[in-house]
Amino acid sequence: MTVEEKTVVSIRYKMENSKGEVLEDIFEGLPISYLHGKGSILPSLEQELTGLNEGDEKKIFLSKENGFQDLDDDFHILVVIDKVRYASDExxxxGINPPLPDDYCGPDGCC
Known part of the structure; x- marks a missing residue:
């Protein structure tokens, strides 16, 4: 299935700076999911993922030159698309992670 608006996309990624230092790495862990086309992630990142399919891998570069004026370094993110499915009406x-009610107590009993 293809990444497009109104799909739930599960990704894993590794982010590195220009020195090759790993800033964040969930490549070996569980994927994270987001609702594509709803501003859940950076718009430019969302644009880069549009049209990819399950199993695709892409290296995405973030720098001042490609619209990230607030960055003080260049970064790249290696992204793997694990799963894509159509979002439900709900x-x-x-959203895919709706806010918890005010009276919600977590699984450990803490409120």
């Missing part, structure tokens, strides 16, 4: 309305 997810389109409330």
């Amino acid at each position: 997810e389109l309305k409330n």
